Amino acid sequence: MxxxxxxxxxxxxxxxxxxxxxxxxxxxxxxxxxxxxxxxxxxxxxxxxxxxxxxxxxxxxxxxxxxxxxxxxxxxxxxxxxxxxxxxxxxxxxxxxxxxxxxxxxxxxxxxxxxxxxxxxxxxxxxxxxxxxxxxxxxxxxxxxxxxxxxxxxxxxxxxxxxxxxxxxxxxxxxxxxxxxxxxxxxxxxxxxxxxxxxxxxxxxxxxxxxxxxxxxxxxxxxxxxxxxxxxxxxxxxxxxxxxxxxxxxxxxxxxxxxxxxxxxxxDGEGATKLIEVAVKNAPNALDARMMAKSVVGSSLVKTAIFGEDPNWGRILAAVGYAGVEVPVDDVDIYLADVPVMLKSSPVTFDDEEMQDVMQADEIKITVDLHAGEAEGMAWGCDLSYDYVKINALYRT
Missing domain, CATH: 3.60.70.12 (L-amino peptidase D-ALA esterase/amidase)
Known part of the structure; x- marks a missing residue:
């Protein structure tokens, strides 16, 4: 192609x-x-x-x-x-x-x-x-x-x-x-x-x-x-x-x-400053993986954290947990770009300067590895900024 x-x-x-x-x-x-x-x-x-x-x-x-x-x-x-x-x-x-x-x-x-x-x-x-x-x-x-x-x-x-x-x-x-x-x-x-x-x-x-x-x-x-x-x-x-x-x-x-x-x-989401890509790996099945990925990218708390360039990985794990599917949570890895922030469901100490560079990028990739199967799912979204509220508050006026 x-x-x-x-x-x-x-x-x-x-x-x-x-x-x-x-x-x-x-x-x-x-x-x-x-x-x-x-x-x-x-x-x-x-x-x-x-x-x-x-x-x-x-x-x-x-x-x-x-x-x-x-x-x-x-x-x-x-x-x-x-x-x-x-x-x-x-x-x-x-x-x-x-x-x-x-x-x-x-x-x-x-x-x-x-x-x-x-x-x-x-x-x-x-x-x-x-x-x-x-x-x-x-x-x-x-x-x-x-x-x-x-x-x-x-x-x-x-x-x-x-x-x-x-x-x-x-x-x-x-x-x-x-x-x-x-x-x-x-x-x-x-x-x-x-x-x-x-x-x-x-x-x-x-x-x-x-x-x-x-x-x-x-x-x-x-x-x-x-x-x-x-x-x-x-x-x-x-x-x-x-x-x-x-x-x-x-x-x-x-x-x-x-x-x-x-x-x-x-x-190009309204008021967006960053593209967010979420990849859920090694899930029990593809549908569960897609649902979890979309749950993460749709979380208002995740979206605002990305806008604020805050590596708040706890919000990511929470969004995985309320995706509406049975999620094994005792062996989860989470990465921001290639930087691990959680391994085997335990927090990982990361370099602040390295993470600052990651969070300032125009495109942020979040990877969630469940170690519970072989299926994968992806979803895309954007951050939630002040301008989103402004654009929609004034849409008709």
């Missing part, structure tokens, strides 16, 4: 555009991704019981059509908790995009992100849609989906399938309300591989648990979370089928893209 300098339109047959329509005061806030041909599609969605209207519309269309020609996205207004009118507006958003592209409505996915409870300004939407073009500025799409993010999040890779080169690219937004079981997090992945929607859904479902569902910023799960993957077959490779070496290779590509985007979301 080879990483390339690309964007969401790097795979063959895809284009994208983004612009400022007026959902936000100044920044880009409206965009789309368009495939030359209807693409196979797969999706995962928020597990919040309150689901935004655009997600309902898109999920229903994916299930019905099993193909997707385009996805239309606005930022600034989430169209969530907006009742009957919100659903009508979401359907109109889909309809207008389909009419412009001259395709059936169910071949268009839609997504919205931003303030919950506000209705979509439909005149703004219609005006913005009239200005979007096929083969526009693909980089601008990644900017148009952002809300409180401080940077775009993109990744692109290539891989050979026989003699055919397959390209996969992804872009995402997410900074706050991040605690997926699918947070406000949107991710879009494009690929030119020949793969059915059913097989694509299998690959997505298998990889989401170890990537997007292993990040947390603040413990809040949004009403608008969605990951969509589109693959249009334009690379002309032999169809990728389940339970084959080609499927494993494709799944590895997808995992790389999803994990890269997940880590970028975690690193």
């Amino acid at each position: 080879k990483s390339i300098n690309g964007n969401i339109a790097s795979p063959l047959g895809f284009s994208a555009d983004g612009l400022h329509a007026g959902f936000k005061k100044k920044k880009l806030d409206f965009g789309w991704i368009v495939s030359e041909v209807p693409a196979s599609v797969a999706g995962v969605y928020t597990t919040n019981k309150v689901i935004a209207a655009p997600l309902i519309v898109t999920r229903n269309s994916v299930q019905k059509a099993q193909k997707m020609k385009a996805v239309l996205v606005n930022s600034g207004v989430a169209n969530s908790c907006t009742g009957v009118q919100g659903m009508e507006d979401a359907l109109t958003m889909q309809k207008w995009a389909a009419e412009k592209l001259n395709v059936e409505a169910d071949l268009v996915g839609i997504a919205s992100t931003g303030v919950i409870g506000d209705l979509l300004p439909m005149d703004t939407l219609k005006s913005g849609l009239s200005k979007l073009v096929v083969n526009g500025n693909s980089d601008d799409f990644s900017k148009a989906i952002l809300t409180t993010d401080t940077c775009v999040k993109t990744v692109a890779v290539t891989e050979m399938f026989g003699r055919d080169e397959v390209t996969m690219a992804g872009t995402a937004k997410g900074s706050g309300m991040i605690h997926p079981n699918m947070a406000t997090m949107l991710a879009f992945i494009t690929c030119d591989a020949n793969i059915s929607s059913e097989t694509l859904q299998l690959a997505l479902s298998q990889n989401v648990e170890t990537t997007f569902n292993q990040i947390t910023v603040d413990g809040d799960t949004s009403t608008n979370d969605m990951v969509l993957v589109m693959s249009n077959g334009c690379s002309l490779n032999t169809e990728i089928l389940p339970d084959t070496p080609e499927f494993e290779k494709f799944s590895a590509m997808l995992n790389f893209v999803m994990q890269d985007l997940a880590k970028k979301i975690a690193k």
Whole structure:
């Protein structure tokens, strides 16, 4: 697999555009991704019981059509908790995009992100849609989906399938309300591989648990979370089928893209100054390891200690203990970077100057070794700073 300098339109047959329509005061806030041909599609969605209207519309269309020609996205207004009118507006958003592209409505996915409870300004939407073009500025799409993010999040890779080169690219937004079981997090992945929607859904479902569902910023799960993957077959490779070496290779590509985007979301958490990576090793099983890792990275006390550059390993052990799984605690090692702070469940004296260097880094790795099995799990998050409170206290104002 080879990483390339690309964007969401790097795979063959895809284009994208983004612009400022007026959902936000100044920044880009409206965009789309368009495939030359209807693409196979797969999706995962928020597990919040309150689901935004655009997600309902898109999920229903994916299930019905099993193909997707385009996805239309606005930022600034989430169209969530907006009742009957919100659903009508979401359907109109889909309809207008389909009419412009001259395709059936169910071949268009839609997504919205931003303030919950506000209705979509439909005149703004219609005006913005009239200005979007096929083969526009693909980089601008990644900017148009952002809300409180401080940077775009993109990744692109290539891989050979026989003699055919397959390209996969992804872009995402997410900074706050991040605690997926699918947070406000949107991710879009494009690929030119020949793969059915059913097989694509299998690959997505298998990889989401170890990537997007292993990040947390603040413990809040949004009403608008969605990951969509589109693959249009334009690379002309032999169809990728389940339970084959080609499927494993494709799944590895997808995992790389999803994990890269997940880590970028975690690193760009609202007000964050540090990325936190937690690895739980030698656990009884993979699920327990992942739960413990996410418990540690989601602990407010751990997050504030990391912000304060305080090597308070007791908070780490406590978070392991309340992860909701049976944890053997009599033989636990804990490391900050490569520096041991606990061995065999006993504290270790460490060099203060060495630890100060560790804690001042932009990325902090915490390793918990349970010595109780062979399974591993990882999770990613960020520290909790003064700015997180400020950003969210003033979100609407």
